[in-house]
Amino acid sequence: MFAWPLGSVASSSSDQFQFVKDPNRVVYGPPERFQSTYESNTQLPDDAYFSGYSKSGIELWISDSEIGEGIYMVNENQRVEKWPRTEPKFLCY
Template sequence: MGRNSRRSLVVAALWAVLATTALAGCVRTAPSAPAESWTRNGETVSIDVISTNDGPGHCEWQRARFLQISWPIYSAPEGQPKSAQYVRDPEGVLGQEALRLAFRTGVALPEDAKPTGYERDGTALWLAESDRESTAYLVTEDPRRVEAWPRADPPLGCD
């Protein structure tokens, strides 16, 4: 290989590295927070059944929290997905005003609310038959606090 051919290859390789580096700077690579597992009867439950996580940073959603509940907790009508997503977004970072307004803290549980047995770090999931299509209740003890998380329907995601 001649001297000019080698120089051309080196220049081409340098341009490829520079172009890749420049493009990498334009791509948001912040990972989404990992799904957090819950327990039931002292046993860890698969994140395919229930999980929580912060929103992804690359969408500026990290101040929101997501709760994903799947079968058998949530039973959808025939033909509908057998999972539900509930969100905690008091600051409105998701850009969904209805969800921001529907999130409530310091609420009383509905009379028909029942604990599901699912817990994470001192927080228990409760559901009420009267509004399980729209609300999940997260209850902490010591001190007792109840938050009503609205359901995102359809579930939210970002690219």
């Protein structure tokens, strides 16, 4: 979960977006909760840009035209995954 716009400080949960990697569909919830589907091997949209965030060789990429649907994770082998946005958000315990 991160604040939107990226890099800002969220003042409430409505300022936050949540994205979930769930390739085996084990996360409980109706399908409508997912704004798109998880894609394990896709391509970046034309307007995608590197967010500046990375960890362990995985980079977070954003597409302004698709931020309502999902984000993109690019690994060191240049494989691209799309993680869907969830709305409403899942609670973490």
